[in-house]
Amino acid sequence: MIRQLDETAINRIAAGEVVERPASAVKELVENAIDAGARRIEIDYADGGKTLIRVRDDGCGMSSDDLPLALSRHATSKIDGTDLLDIRSFGFRGEALPSLGAVGRLTITSRVEGAEGASIAVSGGRQSGVKPAALNGGTVVELRDLFYATPARLKFLRTDRAEVQSITDVVKRLAMAEPLVGFTLRDVSDGGEGRVTFRVAPENGDLFSALHGRLTAVLGKDFTENALAIDAEREGLRLTGFAALPTYSRGAAVAQFFFVNGRPVRDKLLIGALRAAYFDFLSRDRYPAVCLFIDCDPHLVDVNVHPAKSEVRFRAPGVARGLVVSGLRHALAGAGHRSSSTVSQQTLGALRPEGQEARVYQMDRPGPRTVQSSYEWQAPRDPIETPGFAEMSAPSARVEPDPEPHDEALPLGAARAQLHENYILAQTATGLVIVDAHAAHERLVYEKLKAQMAQNGVASQALLIPEVVDMSAQDCAALLEIADDLATLGLGIEPFGGTAIAVRETPALLGRVDAKAMVLDILDELSDLGSSQSVQAKVEAVLSRVACHGSVRTGRRMRAEEMNALLREMEATPHSGQCNHGRPTYVELKMTDIERLFGRT
Structure with a gap:
């Protein structure tokens, strides 16, 4: 027997789709506040949002005549229904408020400019009449005892801490979406004014x-x-x-x-x-x-x-x-050779003695001319005449002659020494740079190989016997749709009748490959992400290995001109700030940071 469900059951079913957890309720209510033109929004919650969610805004508000309509399903002020693709607001379905009222105890208090405030309540789908209420402006929506009317849903909620984390994530995402709106998130589980857990003021500017x-x-x-x-x-x-x-x-x-x-x-x-x-x-x-x-x-x-x-x-x-x-x-x-500043911070953290802060001694920093004359006065006239001078350089450090003065003004400075036959120590105008020569040169060679591949294409090798792969009609269509893109990477495929495809060519760089496994990997990526970089990743992995073997090896001593040439090439090459695996190729330390390590300021 087919029967028409009553309005309460319909709203509870809709609530199951719209309101999965307290964070879902917060999302719907805060989005409504944003749509109402609010500039400041306050969100209070108690017990992870299970017993109380209160959203207060300074938006346009609702009149006493609109309040009952706001609790009706598919009633909205955001679209007129003529064009369902012309959506310019967060909400548009008119389902959130009646859904919340069907599974919890909902009270809405609102006031529009030039009118008196009004309030309406709905509990488990049962709606009360509109009553006068005191409110300066905007809207306050209070939701208590979420899912009390559907207690089975309460069993699927997580701990209060997990629900609070989910609420915080929702509010932070909406705060990023609306930088001109101020947000305050407050935990009132213990009563009173509560504890502010997140707050951002409205931003200004472009x-x-x-x-x-x-x-x-x-x-x-x-x-x-x-x-x-x-x-x-x-x-x-x-x-x-x-x-x-x-x-x-x-x-x-x-x-x-x-x-x-x-x-x-x-x-x-x-x-x-x-x-x-x-x-x-x-x-x-x-x-x-x-x-x-x-x-x-x-x-x-x-x-x-x-x-x-x-x-x-x-x-x-x-x-x-x-x-x-x-x-x-x-x-x-x-971004060129730029690397993240956190790399330097981590380096300083590793250098600083654990558990103790360096004592700070106030000192005046001399000017460049004073420093230069001081260095000249202290420099030995003849290394042979100075006892122990040969021992001043560590066996693993190779000291080079002074570079050209203007090199220090360049971003990566001028090479001063090579440490442990791999790390280049360069002096800049504001500090020093330590370069991993092998990682840096590996990236430079890799970028050159990629440029050559982009210019000449990826060579392919024809299979003596084409590999035939059977698959579903949907997978076959998806794969043939990107056949031209795969061909540019050296993978040649074509239809083989029915729902099968034939792999006739594979990238020459990869040597012998399992063509069927490669095709299935591509299909998995297409299904998961809507695109595939499987073949390109394999080709560029080979280029990366070639670059690794063709780059400067650790243990090789470099001349000053070689080190400086590497620094200049890094400055001119995009992406040279990280190796092929995302690790930094250099660390920059400012002079102020170095002096702080030694207790100077």
Whole structure:
């Protein structure tokens, strides 16, 4: 027997899709506040959001006539229903408030300018009448006892600590999306005023300065100090934001944030594009840190593909992917030899005696002319006449003659010595640089080999007997769609009738390969990320090994002109600040940091 469900059951079913946990409720309520034009939003929670979630904003508010309608399903002020692709707000379905009211105890108090405040309550789907209420302006939404009407859902919630972490993540993502809005997150589990756990003030300025300030507050100073500004455009899509240098990477994908038309999303296409942009600079166990925004006409992207609106679908996914890859790679190339500042901080931490701070002695720093004359006066006239002079240089350090004075003004300075037949010690105008000569030269050779490959293509070798691989019709179509891209990398495939493909050529650089296994790896990546760098990764891994064997070997003594030539080439070569695995090729220490190590200031 088919029966019509009542409104309460319908709202509870909808709540299961929209409100998975307390963080989902916070997301929906804060997004409503942003859509209402709020400039300051306060979020209070108790017991991980299970017993209380309160969101207060200074937005436009709602009238007493609108309050009952706001609790009706599919009632919204954000769209008129004529064009479901023209979405310019966070919310548009009109499901959040009635869903929350169906599974918890919801109270809404609001006031529009020029009118009296009003309040309405709904508990387990049962709605009360509108009552007068005192409020200066904006809206206060209070949700108590979440899932009390559906107690089975409570069993699936995690610990209070885990739920608080999820709420904090949601608020931080929305804070990054809206740098001009101030956010305050407060834990009121113990009553009273509670404890502020997160707070950011509204930022001012243009797009990049406001976003830079907000990301500094949310992600920390280290991220913004080591991030590159991104601004690229292609076929109606614009990419902006910040992307960290490869040497500032993470051990997990915890610092990757994507926003499409201001909406925080987790999208496989964008994650795959990010991986493609960085895969040449990071090993597989390291993850880049980025905060990227894609803005476009709403008709070019569909945000109505997931109940939580966390996934999107681009009308031209290839354009979106190409924009992310090219925009990031262009920015990384523009960074030249730059390495992250955290590398120097870690070095200083390793040099500083553990558990003790160096005593600071005040001293006046002499001028350059005074230092030079002092050095000349102290220098021995003849090494032979000076007892013990030959022993002043350690056996593992090779000291070179003084370089040209102007070299010290260059970014990587002038080579002064080679330590342990590998590390170049260079003096700059503001400190010193230590270079891993083998890693640096390996990167330089690798970049040259890549440039040659890009110019001449990847040579392929024909298989005596083509490898035939059977697969599903969907996999076959997906693979043939990228056949031209694979051909440029030396992998030649073609249809073999039905749902089979034939591998006729493989990249010559790889030698003998398991063609079937390679094809299946490509399909796995296509399914997981929407794109594949499997073949390119294998080809460039070979180039990396060739570069390693062709670079300066540890243990080889270098002449002064060789060391300086390496430094100059690093300055002129993009990506030379990290080796082929994302590790830094040099460490820079400022003179002030060095003096602090020795207790000088």
